[in-house]
Amino acid sequence: MAVKKNSFITDDLDWAESQLSSWKAYVDANPLHELKDRIEWKPTSRGGTIPMVVSSIEQQGKFIQETMKNYLQLLEVVDRLREREELKKEARSDSLIPERMKKIP
Structure with a gap:
């Protein structure tokens, strides 16, 4: 069975980059040395x-470390896919079409 290629890969990459920026903002806003136990009043x-x-300090620290790990993994994938897309664009659009191959109206 033929699998249709995702022609909207750039939209997906843009979405992934927006997720990366939100993860980075979260990690930056919650430095490990400033974490405190989160306490709520239960009836x-x-x-x-x-x-x-x-949420204890340890749980929050583990979550931030996992987020950083996932950030780096996703960043690597997005960079690789962006490079592939750029190569495809260069292969398709930068070459000039000879006159003899253009469609005559």
């Missing part, structure tokens, strides 16, 4: 509230 069965750790 109890008697109507009171108690503090509960929603």
Whole structure:
């Protein structure tokens, strides 16, 4: 079965680049040395509230490290695909078509 090639690869690459920028902004906004336990107040069965750790420093640090790892992997893939697309564009558009091969109206 023939597989249709994605003719909108540049749109996908643009989307991937926007995701990369949002990941980078998140990591930049949450430096590891400034992390604190995230605590929220949970209601109890008697109507009171108690503090509960929603996300510990360790969990947040692991998430940021995973995000950085995924960022670098996706960046490598996007760069490689951008290079391929540029090579395709050069192969298609930079060459001049000889007069004898142009379609006569």
